[in-house]
Amino acid sequence: MATGRTHRPATRSRGIPEATVARLPLYLRALTALSERSVPTVSSEELAAAAGVNSAKLRKDFSYLGSYGTRGVGYDVEYLVYQISRELGLTQDWPVVIVGIGNLGAALANYGGFASRGFRVAALIDADPAMAGKPVAGIPVQHTDDLEKIIEDNGVSIGVIATPAGAAQQVCDRLVAAGVTSILNFAPTVLSVPEGVDVRKVDLSIELQILAFHEQRKAGEEAEAAGPDGSGPVAAARKESAEQGPDGDVPAVMPA
């Protein structure tokens, strides 16, 4: 029952499931909105609707944090905001650096939600000497040469990579060597990092491709509804056809 191998009896339910952690920011956002409207308490049903999840899941999630609700009443909004903020580590200040101040990097620097919630853009870094000194979102861009010094001087442990794919791994290595242990990667590359370093990836192209998959599936189902055999553009190429190209020609591949 315990969390696993642990050499420690576990102070109870040590270890919040990853899926739950990923939803806490969602709850926090919904709660913050309620707090701004001075709503004192909220039920799991209401809050779940606001966060776009179902209420059983929400209650289960909260149960990992502790018993913060009141039966028959609901949850105290302010108190929950505080508890979730604490659990997420947002009661402290996290200086972050953004590396790669192109279109995307500039957008990130300007992004408001970035600055709120305990995150502070400590520095912007770019490899282009022409950018150096130019202010973006009110913060002067610094050159990559000073990366290590910037990290250390500001005690930065979270880095955002918004460089082209080709530069990402090298930037990543330098960030990690300088002491960064969490990386948010916007470059379309797989980063390899030593154990103990967390990487989260945001990849626009991947998200679109996932949407395209479902979009195509929708179109295919419509077609099937019309003609009920499986030879439509979607259904083809299943297991049994593993001899040649199931369509006409095989290679084709993609544009660029």
Place this chain on the structure above:
Amino acid sequence: MATGRTHRPATRSRGIPEATVARLPLYLRALTALSERSVPTVSSEELAAAAGVNSAKLRKDFSYLGSYGTRGVGYDVEYLVYQISRELGLTQDWPVVIVGIGNLGAALANYGGFASRGFRVAALIDADPAMAGKPVAGIPVQHTDDLEKIIEDNGVSIGVIATPAGAAQQVCDRLVAAGVTSILNFAPTVLSVPEGVDVRKVDLSIELQILAFHEQRKAGEEAEAAGPDGSGPVAAARKESAEQGPDGDVPAVMPA
């Protein structure tokens, strides 16, 4: 939601697991790189390393697509590229519109990975009349008033929302009403859509908060290694302390 009992008995293994679909773009990217280097075949071990997953998972994933490998040899790179592209629906052209041409929207319009792989930016739309006609990434920005006409004229089924949070739901409603059935949402809001419409969310602030959680946990574990009792800054506030603020003061909340 999804009271949706499957209206379909499922013809065999119809339906690739969602987790697998989410990894296909990753494999595709790695394979495209191999293809560009003219590598003819690749083993599950090599490809898995390039994609940053383990080889068993990769083989299982591919097994849902069919038997496209050769035992003792590996996978034919070109053939796999084609099959995955097909499965993802990338052999056809997907016109997308981007709504909200601020910093982020402009960055997206300029993002190269967007244009490749079958996606084409059909139009840029913004509510600011001053933006109308101005080209961004070589494409003239059009006004929100014409949204419906643009969607219909271009046969757009995928929309990208990069507006401020306040405008997102309204834009979403109009996109859906005009025929869009897949939405990539960059605004920090939960969108509600009718059944049959897919929404994927990209939220910078949420990603950072998840990183902060793990970052904090790392710091807490270090502290524990030093002093082995559970009263560190991380361990506090568990179940039993549900009376007042477990620290000093309670409300605090966050900046803005």
Place this chain on the structure above:
DNA sequence: AGATGTGAACACTTTCACAGCC
């Protein structure tokens, strides 16, 4: 020999349904 493809075991997540408390 060497690598795929896959049943079976395992782990994690979601949902159900209701006991327990307000």
Place this chain on the structure above:
DNA sequence: GGCTGTGAAAGTGTTCACATCT
């Protein structure tokens, strides 16, 4: 009566380990 908190069941996803095929 109403709503939380949670065991238990169901559903998904991952990993193992090996039979199978080239």
